[in-house]
Amino acid sequence: MNAISFENVNKSFHRQSALIDFNLQIPENTIVGVAGRNGAGKTTMLEIISGLQTPSSGRAAVYGFPVTSLEVQSNSIFVEENMAFPAHFTLGEILAAGAEQYTFWENAVALPLFQYFEFKMSAKIEQLSKGQKRLFQALFGLCTRAPLTLMDEPLEGMDETIRKDFMEALLKDYIQKPRTILISSHHLKEIENLLEYLLIIENGHNILFSSIEDLRHSVLEITGPIAELQQLLTGREIIFEEEISPGILKAVFYYSGSKDKFSSFHCTWSSISDIYTYLVKKKGGIRDVYHSTSSQRNYS
Amino acid sequence: MSITAPPAREIILKQLRWKQRYFASIIFAFVIIQAFGIFLSVMNAYHQASFNSTYIRAHSQNNLFFLMILWIFISSLAAPAKANRKIDFTFISTRKISHITNIIFLLLIVSAASLLSVLSHYLIILLVPMIHSPEVFILLPGWMDLLHSFIWWFSCLLLTAAAGYFLSMIYQLTLLWKIVIGGLIFGVFYFDFMPISEGFQMLFSSDIYLITLSVLGASLLFFSSIFIKRKNGGIVI
Secondary structure: OEEEEEEEEEEEEOOEEEEEEEEEEEEOOOEEEEEEOOOOOHHHHHHHHHOOEOOOEEEEEEOOEEOOOHHHHOOEEEEOOOOOOOOOOEHHHHHHHHHHHOOOOOHHHHHHHHHHOOOOOOOEHHHOOHHHHHHHHHHHHHHHOOOEEEEEOOOOOOOHHHHHHHHHHHHHHHHHOOOEEEEEOOOHHHHOOOOOEEEEEEOOEEEEEEEHHHHHOOEEEEEEEHHHHHHHHOOOOEEEEEEEEOOEEEEEEEOOOOHHHHOOOEEEEOOHHHHHHHHHOOOOHHHHHHHOOOOOOOOO | OOOOOOOHHHHHHHHHHHHHHHOHHHHHHHHHHHHHHHHHHHHHHHOOOOOOHHHHHHHHHHHHHHHHHHHHHHHHHHOOOHHHHHHHHHOOOOHHHHHHHHHHHHHHHHHHHHHHHHHHHHHHHHHHHHHOOOOOOOOOOOHHHHHHHHHHHHHHHHHHHHHHHHHHHHHOOOHHHHHHHHHHHHHHHHHOOHHHHHHHHHHOOOHHHHHHHHHHHHHHHHHHHHHOOOOOEOOOO
């Protein structure tokens, strides 16, 4: 069964499109990484799934129910920077309210987890630092054990050790209680070992949704003399190419066979984070900005 | 993983429970206002050379009325504010459930505030002569007076709460509404407030008429608030 389904979803704000003809089917009980440049539409997509926004057109559903329905709201949690808690509640009171509201919440897991991360139950949310607040939000989301857990940039503001601990907690909790988890992050390298699927959004479009296993051996990076490579690459779907030194070309392309065929060249499978970078990188890269010969520029 | 959908009633009850704690500041403000209102009424009465029970009633009513209307209006403006409604969705809620919980909460505090305002008013009538002029004979209000007073308080507070709630929802729609509502509220409170009090008294001379009109008006405003929504907006607004 699909946990999330988007059919031709469009969303615009003040005539600016955030999602364009967006289609997506996410199977249930999977951990999905959501990647994309700033402003690509990741948060908008997560907000639509959580019900905070509704599509301008098209259909979005969670477990077959409309996103604003009680069925969805009582089975999902959206962890984001602006996730609000009652300001004058102590952390203990917030957790007690969470335990009362969320069906799958287990204090036996939640309390030791918050203790491990050294949260004082008598403290108030406004007394926490930015990083602690983000961690508290993320742990709260994790402890709800909601069948659909959405996390928008949960690692932002956390230091490296906390990030590692949190990801380990997330994985262990997921193994104990499998559910559908969507995590958007700019730290793809750090989270890629957690993920089962990767969704890449670019300019409001779903440009890639694939299982991580499939992706690991589907994109090849090859470096060699331009003339020989160009012949080899004819007819292939090139993701990225760049002349890294005079006469030497680096090309990245989709390929599903054995890489032994290219043994005469320097050839490796692309890592997940590199695939992401190649897919969303602007043509020419930042180098072109500095190498541009145009001296006549204006801001009109 | 299977998904479960608890009955809406269960969620409303749970939300009401934590909202009581969350909106404790509203209840705390009410207690302070009542104490301040009683104090003002007693002190103002002291500065009058002569007074009688009618004077005390009318006067204490005015002091308390202004503060209570202000309190319920601000509370009902705050209840559906975006920041507060976002907290609802950190826990489990839907648009409708969030509104229903807020409205029930407002109804509860309006009822409690009406009852306590009647008692405060009664207390003022007892306190003023006791403190300042024990020789003055004060005619204490009877049960019918108290009931009439309760209906009056309840109707005024209910209508104000519904109006505040409705305005708060409209205010969140567009910038134009923000300017209109802001101007309206500023105008009412800055230029002249007392005509509202007098207006209530003049308009609602009969208890039946008063309660019917306020319940119908409040229902209309509350129901309209539930359906106010930004175009393509989500669960919050």
